[in-house]
Amino acid sequence: MGLLDRFEQRLDRLVNGAFARAFKAEVQPVEIASALQREIDDRAAVVSRGRTVVPNVFKVDLSPHDFDRLSVYASTLTAELAVMVGEYAEEQRYTFLGGTDVSLDLDEDLDTGLFRVYSEAKAEISTAAQPRPAQGNPDKGAGQPRLVADDTAHPLSRAVTRLGRGTDVDIRIDDPGVSRHHAEILLGREVVLRDLDSTNGTYVDGVQVGETVLHDGAVVQLGDTRLTFRAG
Numbered sequence: 129m130g131l132l133d134r135f136e137q138r139l140d141r142l143v144n145g146a147f148a149r150a151f152k153a154e155v156q157p158v159e160i161a162s163a164l165q166r167e168i169d170d171r172a173a174v175v176s177r178g179r180t181v182v183p184n185v186f187k188v189d190l191s192p193h194d195f196d197r198l199s200v201y202a203s204t205l206t207a208e209l210a211v212m213v214g215e216y217a218e219e220q221r222y223t224f225l226g227g228t229d230v231s232l233d234l235d236e237d238l239d240t241g242l243f244r245v246y247s248e249a250k251a252e253i254s255t256a257a258q259p260r261p262a263q264g265n266p267d268k269g270a271g272q273p274r275l276v277a278d279d280t281a282h283p284l285s286r287a288v289t290r291l292g293r294g295t296d297v298d299i300r301i302d303d304p305g306v307s308r309h310h311a312e313i314l315l316g317r318e319v320v321l322r323d324l325d326s327t328n329g330t331y332v333d334g335v336q337v338g339e340t341v342l343h344d345g346a347v348v349q350l351g352d353t354r355l356t357f358r359a360g
Contacts, residue, residue: 131219135161135212155194155243157205161212163188164230167245168213172222182217183247184224187231191238198232204316206230207287211314211322214288218309225249227286227298273319275299275348275355282355289313291350292324305351313342319359321348 136158168182175181186209190198198205209230217224235244273284282299290297294308301310307326314320322339323330331349332340342348344359 131165131212131216132158132161134215135208138208138211154197154241155190157198157209160188160243160245161209163243163245164209164213164247165216167247168216168220168222171247171249172220173249178221180220180222181225181249182222183249184213184226184228185248185250186213186229187233187246189233189235189238189244189246191240191242192234192236193240194238194243195232195234202232203287206232207314207316210286210288211312214290214312224296226296227290228288229286272360273313273315274358274360275313276358277353277355281358284313284315284319287315289315290324292326301350301353303351303353306353310350311348318342319357321357326350 164186167186172180172182210228213228213230214224216222238244275282275284286298289299290309290312291299291301291306292308292310293301293303293306297309305328307324307328309324310326311321311323311330314322318341320339321330321332321337321342323337328351329336331337332342332346334347334349342357342359344357346357348355348357
């Protein structure tokens with residue numbers, strides 16, 4: 129099964145088939161996903177042997193009609209598009225300068241069924257792998273979902289937050305038992321934790337999971353590191 133097929137299945141499952149029913153003549157989510165793949169390939173830049181940098185920030189302009197219909201599912205759709213972008217880049221051995229981000233925007237001049245994709249390779253202002261934590265104050269950012277470990281809070285502000293030991297993740301965990309790309313958290317109607325085929329697995333409340341919805345107070349374990357999820 130290809131990436132686009134998996135993308136459609138995940139999206140359809142998350143919104144209970146709404147896309148299959150609602151988008152027949154208008155812009156299809158899978159069309160946007162395919163366009164993002166082409167954009168990545170077209171703008172891939174070889175910077176050194178074995179290292180090809182591609183865009184990681186994408187803006188999709190939609191017609192008023194398509195924007196109104198897709199924006200209802202914007203958080204779920206953009207989260208899944210960001211996951212698909214990451215999976216495609218990993219398959220092609222591409223490199224991101226920072227975390228992936230996909231947004232939907234309105235363009236009054238576009239006709240129904242048409243859309244445009246803009247992209248850029250954007251490095252994080254600070255270190256992408258180590259977002260600035262709330263040292264000594266686990267309740268900082270209490271109005272939003274967050275992971276708390278050792279009195280340090282990591283707010284979950286992205287549609288997709290990747291965790292791991294690599295230098296290109298959003299929350300870096302310095303633990304030899306953690307894979308470079310170990311797991312990711314998706315913000316949508318629910319907060320979903322997904323294992324990324326890690327070597328040692330991802331656990332929630334002591335049970336190994338592939339993908340699960342996080343509840344407030346859930347203890348997420350990667351390697352020997354434990355983080356408590358707070359819903360905000």
